[in-house]
Amino acid sequence: MKTRPQIVGTPLERIEDHRLLTGKARFVDDIHIEGMLHAAIVRSPVAHGLLKGVDTQVARRMPGVHGVFSAEDIARDFGGVVPRIAIRAIRIPELEPIEQWAIATKKVRYVGEPIAVVVADSPAEAEDAADQVTFEIESLEPVTGWRQSAAGTSPLFDLPVTNRAITYTAIKGNARDCQGAYTRKERFRVQRHSGFPMETRGLLAVWESNAQRMTVYGAAKVPFFARRTLAAAMRLPLDAVDMIEVDVGGSFGMRGEFYPEDFLVPFASKRLNRPVKWIEDRRESLLGSNHSREMESELEIVCEANGRVLALRGSVAVDAGAYVRAAGVIPGRFVALMLSGPYDIPNIHVESVLYLTNKAPVGTYRGPGLFEADFFRERLFDCAARDLGIDPVQFRRVNLVEESQMPYRLATLDFPEETDELDSGNYRATLDQCMREFGWQEKIGLQGRLIDGKYNGLAVGCFIDGGAGGLKEHARIELENDGQVTVYVGSASVGQGLVTILTQIAADALQLPVERIRILHGSTTYLKEGVGSGYSRSTVMGGSVVLLAVEELKRRMRDAAAKKLGCSPDEIKFERDLVMTAGEKKLGWEQLGSLGLAAEVEFVNHHHTFAYGAAAAHVAVDPRTGKVDLIDYFTLEDLGRVINPLTARGQAVGAAVQGLGGVFLENLYYDADGQLLSGTLADYMMPTATDFPSVRAEAIGLCPSPHNPLGAKGGGEGGVIPVGGVIVNAIAAALVTMKIDPKELPLTPEALWSLIQSADGRSSV
Amino acid sequence: MKLPKFDYVEPTTALEAVTLLSQSRGLAKVIAGGQSLIPTMALRLAQPALLIDLRHLESLRGIAVDEAGLRLGAMTRWREIQDSAEVLDTHPLLVEAVRHIAHYQIRNRGTVGGSLAHADPAAELPCIAVTCGASIRVLGILGEREILADEFFLGPLATALGDDEIILEVRFPRWPSSRQWGFQEFSRRQGDFALAGVAIFYDTDNSGRLENAHVGVFGVGQCATRLSGVESALNGRTNTISVAAEVARLAAAEVTPSDDLHASARYRRALVAVLLERAMALARGERA
Known part of the structure; x- marks a missing residue:
């Protein structure tokens, strides 16, 4: 059989690049819709205080202004309650009271927290009017570090009464009682920073009152979750909300999570019955998008004299900011769960405590918890190796997990119980x-x-x-009348080259040239269900579901070809370019006629x-x-x-x-x-x-x-x-x-x- | 970060510009390259009612060299200085300093007059102007005057420029070809504002002793300034490693930096000492 040379494994230039480099990309701010208005967000200038009242009267009368909305206006539409942003990953009921409201209600808890939304004909007019929204805030003691948070002199919430949001404990063996020839305890600290994409966040919400439908452009990372969250918050049926993915200038974990603006802008569109766009400016991005990384650890290493590590124990204090947002618990979980990294450490006991502070809420940033864990552990290893007079390379070599130990079990984490295997x-x-x-x-x-x-x-x-990560991914595959194969996939593109990777995988599986593959991704209009990108999942999950989709398409083509040729489907073999053979008989895809061959599949995976x-x-x-x-x-x-x-x-x-x-x-x-x-x-x-x-x-x-x-x-x-x-x-x-x-x-x-x-x-x- | 509302005019003569400025009663701002003003307006830290754009003022353009020295029109852009073989010949210290200014996109637009009028304490040109004893020719509604660089910079973002005055040009005294010099700047990333910077030059007598030593610093005080104590300690000595180390200590004591987000006063003092030693090495013809 003549096969095409394999494309997987070759340095195929990114299929996306020609379009991006020739100025044909379409980012959310490139979309202009007739009648579109622009939103600006009024944000708290105070880190911690009681919000006594918001006066929007002057702003409402400013030139070009169509509407100004505060928490009061929003609550009126939802039976007196302001919707909150649900935690996306790893929900536990105890965290619900500290989820973020879509807009500040009685209290402000960080500088940058939304207080009002102004919608006007132009972004500049919206900003002019935003300057005229006045509010009264009675300042409270701001909590700006985990120690102050732990002291509890200034609680952020009435309930829970403490600023300790949650404590995760990772346990393996018996680290607490472990003794060895050498121990050393050290404190390490990583500062607050995050992954700020070149293109800031933004969205364009289009409410169609006739159809009672909401379409949001600018979705990224996890569009299907965003659809569920927005539909629930706006009390709309799921199929009345669509998330459209356009080009995205970077995510790094931060972009695409559900933020207050992801509710506020669609809300304004529905209230005004006009398309409303909001593009985050750089200051807002730094103030209000998910922060990450701020942790301080106190860790003790226990070793034998030969450098064999017996135990790691101690605690990590995570400065989690003012609320627990959609992905806010992940860095604090991962730092404990994966502290041992690639090393065989028999005894582990690490407590990771998430403290609330009056700073922007945290979320995931590329390698969440792992960057921090590696800094803590690798520094501690070098300190230990030097004390013991062991070459630091040798120190690592003797402690690495061996191939024969695979799969290797990591520590077990609580709330909910979770472990993982290398x-x-x-x-x-x-x-x-x-x-x-x-x-x-x-x-x-x-x-x-x-x-x-x-x-x-x-x-x-x-x-x-x-x-x-994330259990599933979904895809639909279609054999088009011109011999192209289109794969719609739930994975999202955040600039990582998704189309190129999935095209390579599909091209090999179909034995087609890359030009005959079309990958469409991310938008909720393509599939009933999907997940997206994040947790380094697109190649594995998206790629695997593409393979499944190809298998399913081939099965259907085999069935159709068998009918035409009067043989059993098992006798049908595929050659390159979707040519099928059964013994001496040969059939091209085009001879299957316009059968509308298509398949929708789901890939399920329980292993990271x-x-x-x-x-x-x-x-x-x-x-x-x-x-x-x-x-x-x-x-x-x-x-x-x-x-x-x-x-x-x-x-x-x-x-x-x-x-x-x-x-x-x-x-x-x-x-x-x-x-x-x-x-x-x-x-x-x-x-x-x-x-x-x-x-x-x-x-x-x-x-x-x-x-x-x-x-x-x-x-x-x-x-x-x-x-x-x-x-x-x-x-x-x-x-x-x-x-x-x-x-x-x-x-x-x-x-x-x-x-x-x-x-x-x-x-x- | 959208600009607030403002009116905009493009005068064609310097006199027209100062007339407009004078009539605005302090509500107008002059815009040259816009590299500092536009971000300030976008952050709404400045909301001028009128922008007077100097881009059509041909009389403010151009680089000229004569017996008296070098003249740079206020609208000269950094790129033009970098591209000029004549400036490199006649004022190598200036060219070296300009190389450290921001990034090439900014150097394509930023202007000499804009930098002087903005008077950022960490900017390069004010330091070169002060160190070299340059003078700044300005025009106001009552006519022209010339201000010594030393008297022009009053503090952070503050100058002797009157409300109705614009800068016409800056004049640098003639630079002898035998003059020795060094320039050093320390910033977190290439193109960032300096945490500290040092510019030095001197002439030598027949026996190699220093005379006419000029030592300027920036980023370490309210505005760029000369270190007179260091200068007098240098005159009459030779530039040796030990002399450099000695005056470096003097320099650290003479500067008056303050703490900010990016560096403490203590660190800035230490940087001035190191940078001066390295600038002295460069002036000796060694590697920094």
Whole structure:
């Protein structure tokens, strides 16, 4: 049989790019609908206070204004209650009282919380009128850190009475009573930052009163969940709401979750019976989109003298912000569940406490909880290895989970009970390959050396990257009259190259050229049910459901062909280009006539995948300024099966640079009044193209996942996860003679300079 | 972040511009490259009723070199300075400083006059103007006057420019080709405002002793300023590693930085010392 060369595994250039690079993309702000109005949101300038009244009278009379809505106006339409944003993942009843209202009602709990919505002919007029909305807020003591939150002097809610939102405990073996030759306890801290996409959030809501239908453009990540949430909040039938996915300029976990504006804008559209658009500005994005990462840990490691880790125990305090939003509990769960990473640690006891504070609510940011966990664990490992006089590479090698231990069970978490299993992998082989390709042997001679006024340091670390979350994905496949095959899939595109990946998978399975495959995704108009993107799931879940869809289409084509040829369907074999044969007889797809062959399928998967890998860094530290140059960075990840090495590498490099931003630059800095001081991109510093030119990445397909037909593992987050640990370990290695052990991020030049200053002070004493 | 409502005019002569400015009674703003003003307006920190755009004022354009030195029209954009072989020949310190200004998109639009009038304490050009003893020629409703750079900058975003005055040009004194110089700036990312910056130059006598030492700093005080204590300590000495280290300590003591989100005063002092040492090394012809 003549087969087409396999496309999966080849570096096919992104199918999306031609359209994007030639200016043909359509982002939500590119959509203009006749009669469209624009919304601006009035936001709380106060972090914590009683909202005594909102006066919209003056604003209503401003030029171009069509409507101004406060909590009172909204409650009137919903029987006196303001709708709340349900937690999407891992619901437990105890958290319902701290879910966020779509608009502030009696209290404001963070700067940026919506107080009113103004709708006008233009965005500028809406902003002009928003300035004229007045309100009275009686200030309360703002809670701006987890310690203050724990002290409980200023509760955010009447119920629950404490600011402890929830405590998760991850347990394995008996860590509390575990004893070993060596123990060390340390505190580590990661600062509040998040994944801010280049394109801010936004939506266009179109209410059609005749049809009683709501269409929302600009859905992303999880459109089907957004549809259910909006329909419930607006008390509309599910099939009266549609979410339309257009081009999306990045998500990183943050975009596409359900936010207050995702209710407020459709509400305004329905009330005014006009299309209403809202595009978040950069300040709003920094103020009000999901924040993440802010955690402080106190962890103790217990080892044998040979470096074998016996136990990890301690606690993590998560600054969760003012409410628990749709994905707000995930970082706090994952930091505990996955603290052990790729290592075989027999005893674990970690408490993760989510504290409420008067800051923007948190959500997921690429590698949620895992970036933090890796920083804590890998730093602690290097401290321990140095104390024990063991080479840090050797320390890792003896503790990595071995291939023979797979599947390997992680700790068990409560509320609700959850555990997970590392599915497959040869962790040591990947560590070795990473070091080889990084050039560890050639570079290790530079360790700790002062060259041209800069101290050189190297480090390597290992990580796991959980993927394939969310139990299901859905697809519909159609054989078109022109021989094209269209696959509608529930996965969403957030810029990760979804169309390219799914096209490659479909093309191989159908033995068709890529030009004959059409992938349509994300919108609720395509399918009755779907999930989306997030939790590194699109390749595994979307790819697997595409395979299922192709199998189902082929089954139906076989049945149809068997009827035509008068044989049994089992006798039908597929050749390339949808040519079917039965013995000597041959039939093309076009001879099946316009039968409208189509199939709708669902892929169900109860297992997460665990991609894994290692990353290595070479830094040079200027001891006089604290500035760190990244000389080389290499990250290697085993994705089970690489569908497209080009997009896999792109994901890893982009994620690594985000991680570097988290290590050196990005900081959502609040003052003691709960004001966000880093509220522009001049003050919230993101890495730019020139900051870290030497980042290399490679993806391999060494150990396939046993849990899906592709053998693939989700890998969109692995690039970011190890960065904090590896970089700071490299810096500590560079400054080893000064005994400097940085324990907090961001490691700004000044922060490092201060550590060096105090080390100098110590040595001169 | 949409701009508030404003009127907009494009005068064609400098006199027309100052007349409009004078008539506006403080409600108008002059716009040159707009690289600071537009974001300020978008954040609604400024809401001028009228923008007077100087882009059609041909008399404010151009780079000229003569016996007296270098003249840059107020509407000269950074890119034009970078592209000019003549400026590189006649004022290498200025070109090096401009290279550190923001990003190339901003350098394509940002102007010399805009930077001087905005008077950001961390901006490069005010420091070069002060360090080099430049003068700023301005036009108001009552006529022209020339203000020494040293007297022009009064504090953060504050200048001696009158309400009805616009900048016409900045004049730099002649730069001898034998002059030695160094420029150093420290910022978090390439193109960010400096946490600290140092510009130095000096001439030497026959025995290699320094004379006419000029040392300017920016980002470490209310506005760019010269360090007279450091300058007098340098004159009559030679630029050696130990002299550089000595004056670096003096510089750290002489500056008056304050704390902000991006750096503490203590760190900024330390940076000034390091940057001055490195600028001195550059002036010696060594690597920083």
